[in-house]
Amino acid sequence: MAEAQRIHPAADFRSKPTAPLVEPGSSSTLEKGNSIHPRAPPPRAVPLVFSSPPRKRSCCCRCFCWTISIIIVLLILIGVAIGVIFLVFKPKHPQYSVDSLRITDLRLNLDLTLYTRFNVKITANNPNEKIGIYYEKGGSISVWFQGTNLCDGQLPKFYQGHRNVTKLDMALTGQRASGSTILSALQQQQQTGNIPLDLKVDAPVRIELGTWKLRKIRVLGKCSLVVDSLSTNSQISIKANKCSFSSKL
Template structure:
């Protein structure tokens, strides 16, 4: 069969020509109908005015500042206090008062009917103030006591007085005391007396006030302890003190 006959029976579809394409125009430009490019029009610039933002202070930063200021003030106060104490120390050169036991006499030492031990001691003590520019006020409430091992035998009060610069003052103190269930203690003292060496502990508790020039400072306490060794505990006899070791300290 010829080709023209085939086309009559099965007609061939002919594709339509593509539509005319418009020339591409660069972005940001345009052309007129005649093809001449139009002038470019840039978009107007926006002038942004900077705005100032105000942030509210935080509680944490305020607390940190307050804490820093507080610590700084405390450090300054400590420095000023340390400097003041150092200057006072260099000017006055303070020294602790000291005491010595001169004599010890036992007026009475006996067992009562109720088996309590009664003791009466007379002690002569010398209080020494070695300071050149510091006076000492001995206030009311000072005590002096005598102990054997851990038992207090007797005690007495210290008199109230003022002690000047580099002064030594002799104090006569009467001590009395009564110990319950003293039979065991009396037996131990008698056995110790046979050796000729009886250990006694004399303790001083003296509230004092320091005088710097015309200034009277706050009351402090002088605590002292003298370890004594005596040869006898016979009544109405002057006891020989074979050894004495005293230590003192000051407590606020």
């Protein structure tokens, strides 16, 4: 009888494979007491979301930028227009000079007020070739001594054409308090033969550029005079005559 055959059970291929052995000293050897945890997945990047500013604020910024731009453009246009006017018309201040000064009355009243009456002849010169000057109502001319207004009068209303010279003959009158003090100072200064007087002009005028009549401005003039005497009804010699002019809106 044939030798009995040994029957070995077939391997069960469905059984789970055993974990691979880790050799001692390998880098994957776990230290004693450490436990194995599953590896956590890397954190996902969260995209940054910026909230847009309110629409109302954006509209305000846009309106502000437009307003600033319009103002800048207007200023540039005004500057260009002024530059063109200066290049084309070449405006100059009107000039004034004092031709003669005469005192017709200078007396101390019983109430100690000082009454003065001056006769002044002035030459007004418009040096502009393309600009006319309209002298409006309200203009004045006055004579001052050491900060005290001695007398004044009104400038007449008239038109002065291009490169025109106009002669003005004006009577200035005044009555001031503290007359004895002012008269005493004038007499002391007369002894030196040099009496400083200031003649001031304040003229409201309108400038004519071709057919355009611009807004009213004020021409301010000041003439520093030195005369030799203040004797009444006698011709006074003007020893110095220096004038300056400016304009004011």
